[in-house]
Amino acid sequence: xxxxxKNLINGEMRHADGWLDVVNPANEEVIxxxxxxxxxxxxxxxxxxxEAFKSWKTSSFEERQAVCQAIAAAIKENADELFRxxxxxxxxxxxxxxxxxxGAAGMASAQSTLKLEEEIIQDDDTRLHRHRRVPVGVxxxxxxxxxxxxxxxxKIVPALMSGCTIILKPSPFTPLTTLRIAExxxxxxxxxxxxxxxxEDALGPMITxxxxxxxxxxxxxxxxxxxxxxxxxxxxxxxxxELGGNDASIVLxxxxxKKVAEQLFWSSFANAGQICVAAKRVxxxxxxxxxxxxxxxxxxxxxxxxxxxxxxxxxxxIQNKKQYERVLELIEDAKDNGxxxxxxxxxxxxxxxxxxxxxxxxxxxxxxxIVAEEQFGPVMPLMKFSDTDEVIKRANASDYGLAGAVWTxxxxxxxxxxxxxxxxxxxxxxxxxxSPFAPFGGHKQSGFGAEYGxxxxxxxxxxxxxxxxxxxxxx
Ligand code: NAD
Numbered sequence: 001x002x003x004x005x006k007n008l009i010n011g012e013m014r015h016a017d018g019w020l021d022v023v024n025p026a027n028e029e030v031i032x033x034x035x036x037x038x039x040x041x042x043x044x045x046x047x048x049x050x051e052a053f054k055s056w057k058t059s060s061f062e063e064r065q066a067v068c069q070a071i072a073a074a075i076k077e078n079a080d081e082l083f084r085x086x087x088x089x090x091x092x093x094x095x096x097x098x099x100x101x102x103g104a105a106g107m108a109s110a111q112s113t114l115k116l117e118e119e120i121i122q123d124d125d126t127r128l129h130r131h132r133r134v135p136v137g138v139x140x141x142x143x144x145x146x147x148x149x150x151x152x153x154x155k156i157v158p159a160l161m162s163g164c165t166i167i168l169k170p171s172p173f174t175p176l177t178t179l180r181i182a183e184x185x186x187x188x189x190x191x192x193x194x195x196x197x198x199x200e201d202a203l204g205p206m207i208t209x210x211x212x213x214x215x216x217x218x219x220x221x222x223x224x225x226x227x228x229x230x231x232x233x234x235x236x237x238x239x240x241x242e243l244g245g246n247d248a249s250i251v252l253x254x255x256x257x258k259k260v261a262e263q264l265f266w267s268s269f270a271n272a273g274q275i276c277v278a279a280k281r282v283x284x285x286x287x288x289x290x291x292x293x294x295x296x297x298x299x300x301x302x303x304x305x306x307x308x309x310x311x312x313x314x315x316x317x318i319q320n321k322k323q324y325e326r327v328l329e330l331i332e333d334a335k336d337n338g339x340x341x342x343x344x345x346x347x348x349x350x351x352x353x354x355x356x357x358x359x360x361x362x363x364x365x366x367x368x369x370i371v372a373e374e375q376f377g378p379v380m381p382l383m384k385f386s387d388t389d390e391v392i393k394r395a396n397a398s399d400y401g402l403a404g405a406v407w408t409x410x411x412x413x414x415x416x417x418x419x420x421x422x423x424x425x426x427x428x429x430x431x432x433x434x435s436p437f438a439p440f441g442g443h444k445q446s447g448f449g450a451e452y453g454x455x456x457x458x459x460x461x462x463x464x465x466x467x468x469x470x471x472x473x474x475x
């Protein structure tokens with residue numbers, strides 16, 4: 001019998017009437033079961049979170065920080081067990097799973113230092129004018145399957161630090177590590193402040209529409225983000241949406257192909273390309289296109305695609321069957337249209353497991369589906385450009401606006417281009433570095449609001465202004 005993982009509701013580990021299977025994408029075997037919650041379990045979690053909010057909203061900064069640091073410590077102390085479990089449900093290689101687990105502990109620790117100070121707008125003979133932030137209430141957190149632990153922590157910790165309580169729903173594809181963490185922290189967080197419940201996608205809209213929930217913080221696809229915005233409109237819930245991206249990397253002619261090839265490779269292929277901020281369109285100046293594309297392909301040939309639990313694997317399987325089929329469909333479409341491949345394009349022959357060979361395309365057109373859509377898989381389209389203004393236009397010609405990168409020997413030039421890109425984050429000569437203290441969020445259809453830093457914390461609060469008239473008009 002496979003291990004059954006329970007939910008955390010009101011400080012207790014509980015199950016529901018039914019169970020959902022969780023599959024290892026490396027071999028398609030069932031590795032665990034989680035409760036299949038519906039409205040009854042959600043109502044219990046909401047009741048617990050509402051009750052807990054009554055006292056947690058007035059807790060001190062030190063109390064909140066102690067709880068969040070206990071969460072960080074529990075993750076760190078059990079990192080070995082957790083990263084192995086994460087690889088088995090998510091597919092990412094052990095080294096990348098380790099990074100996520102330690103990254104989540106680091107994120108919890110860093111965000112537990114964040115404080116929103118009260119602001120005195122005016123204090124003179126006439127009046128005292130204070131601006132304070134008050135917690136929104138009960139938060140519904142909904143997360144995807146690509147970084148299940150990191151995403152869960154980056155919702156739970158700021159919710160607690162702002163004085164809110166939370167009900168978190170992991171993706172049905174990757175709930176195991178999060179529920180193991182739930183078990184580890186059950187006696188470290190005050191009952192009802194953190195509730196973690198699992199269910200099919202259908203549990204998502206129940207959370208979005210629940211009248212006992214005051215705010216939704218969501219990470220996932222743009223399509224689901226739109227449904228959440230609609231569902232949350234009934235009672236005007238506050239929302240934060242971290243959505244998809246189709247991030248462009250621009251490589252200028254003064255970049256050294258030997259130095260950037262490996263980094264560019266990983267900017268597209270880490271986590272098998274299933275990263276919202278992965279480089280999904282790579283524009284290379286025509287002067288260095290041949291040399292750089294050959295160097296990337298050469299590096300890629302030595303990267304092993306396989307089971308993330310095996311030593312030496314660089315790129316794991318796609319996390320789930322639906323996404324696997326979508327990536328294969330985009331590759332098939334590129335083949336049908338006669339686009340050139342530098343690498344890949346063939347189906348993996350191994351049989352079980354959702355493996356897609358590393359795929360690099362050679363200068364496909366801008367309107368190719370594999371360029372215009374978010375691939376979210378181990379696919380890298382390389383495109384040629386000759387003029388900076390033209391490439392900025394091409395990079396910005398997207399409904400998405402999450403992140404981007406510029407690779408150049410001249411960082412001033414890089415900044416000049418960065419300032420013209422319509423995205424929430426731009427890196428120059430690196431990729432995916434995110435600070436827990438800088439706001440992270442998308443422009444256009446990549447999101448709504450921000451996470452991280454004080455900007456992110458504010459999203460869990462309302463502003464409240466209290467004005468005291470000093471020259472006595474009453475007595
Ligand atoms: P998804 O939108 O399918 O699912 C995300 C979560 O929403 C899951 O927990 C799912 O069960 C739930 N859900 C599904 N339908 C729902 C509904 N109608 N109402 C409420 N909840 C619902 O996304 P996914 O396939 O799990 O994740 C991949 C997507 O996430 C990609 O587009 C990727 O770019 C994006 N992503 C964005 C960020 C970011 O920070 N911007 C980070 C990671 C992933």
